[in-house]
Amino acid sequence: MHSVEISLGDRSYPIVIGSRIFPDGLPLLADIRSTTAVVVSNTTVARLHLAGWTAFLATVYPQVRVLELPDGEEFKNGNSLDRIFTALLEWGCDRKTVLFALGGGVIGDVTGFAAATYMRGIAFVQIPTTLLAQVDSSVGGKTAINHRLGKNMIGAFYQPRLVICDLEMLATLPQRELSAGLAEVIKYGPIADMALMDWLEASLDAVLAKDRGALAHVVRRSCEIKAWVVGQDEKETGLRAILNFGHTFAHAIEAGMGYGVWLHGEAVAAGMVMAAELSRRLGLVDGFFVQRLTTLIQRAGLPVRGPVINAADNAGRYLDLMRVDKKSEAGEIRFVVIDGPGKAALRTASDALVREVIGACCG
Template identity: 55%
Template structure:
């Protein structure tokens, strides 16, 4: 069993990584006998994990209620968030309750925001079941719901009490969801760790075949990198923004196409190539590094261009609503070479448009 600590003073918390954690009551500590919890999942995962996890918690003496939400990015909304609040109030649950987010990034983000908001803040535990949520969204305390005009625009920074990563949950993950998670994995190599990027080039086939050893190392390394960044810049004033490589373009795709039509990782993959194109045009990313980036994404089963239905001009209105925009100026995360990146301001629109068009050639 691997354990990593996200170091944030009194709000520090452990990330535990191993197979079989959902079968171990100790995994869900700090819950103790007599504690009240609300287990939140979606209608796809409920048949797989709800009863086993609930049973384990109840065996440990935890009093468990549950709420089952609809599955899909299109349901990461204020209306569905209200279903969680209603369930909490109907029981009722007080400030001593604990929310458990059992699911992927949608469930984790939504439940985290519910925990941040309910009675001005209650404890919550992340139990991510997708690769994307295990390596990225469950770690770091970003919580949010979507708005029709922008992804993740309504939310809060709110850290979990713990993150419980059961690698066995990936056995039930559809192939396109596994690929979606690999986009965020590859992102870490591009922005922070050249050696990890090379490791991915050498071991991608093992990840695609769900080799337990490769998965354990991959998830641990991603969590280590993110924990270091979050500890240094919890509220994204500088360094943490690098984790958004490809996201400004990618969120534009998700919003324009309608939430759920493109998986988050698919949109980010295309967005990372667009960002790499912009960096190449600015003379800071080589043709060789761009080719290696594209090749690795393609091997992972990910797109390297945006939707055919979107013209380059369709991206800009969405990108200008990005959370990194300051004083009306677009800021983009751009790679400086494999293993490093920067946040750059003042990029001309013609460069942005050309970086999108480059993917359509």
């Protein structure tokens, strides 16, 4: 069992990484005792993992309640949020109630936002069950729901009290979702740590085969990098934006295709190739680097070309969607580009150049 600390003053917390963490890890909950624990999960994850976790939690919390939401990005919305609030109120949950998010990014984001806003904030614990959630979405305190006019538009910065990354849960993860998670792992290389990229190129087969040692390295190193970034810029006033490498294009893909058609990680994969190509055309990296990244993404079982989201004016549609992205200011799109391998920067680019990139990288 390994622990990575997120250092944010009185909002600091550990990410615990290991295999079969409970029941040995029950002392981790010592500081978060309460009469009631509420586990929010989705129907898919619940079938696989819920019984075990509620049994562990019942040894610490006198009352353990469970709320199952339907599975899918399309349920990351105000309706699911209200279902959580209604359940908490009907169960008489007070400000000492502890919320557990048992699931992937959707469950973590919705549950985290519910915790941030129920009675103006209650304690919550992330138990991410997908690789993507373990290496990215459950770490750093970003919570959100989608609005019908934009992804992740409504949310809060709200830190969990604890994140439990149990690698055993990845055993039941479909291969497509494993690959989607790898997109966020691959991301950390170009923006911060080329040694991780080297390691991935050498060890990708072991990761794809779910070798526990390889997974442990992937999760630990990803969390360390994210902890380092978030510890310096919790609320994304600067540095933290580099974690969005590939995400500006990805959000356009997700919105343009309809949420849930492409997995988030798949959209990020294609988005990273587009962002790398933009970096090349800005003169920041060479074609060899773009090819190297593209090859790694492809080997991970991920798409390396963006979809056509509008037959008449594909680039125009991408641009429209990217302009309403949260990172945009006054309609100006700020792209995370690679300013030499292992280093990210924020740049704007002319519409003409972005159109070239989209033309070269889509369809």
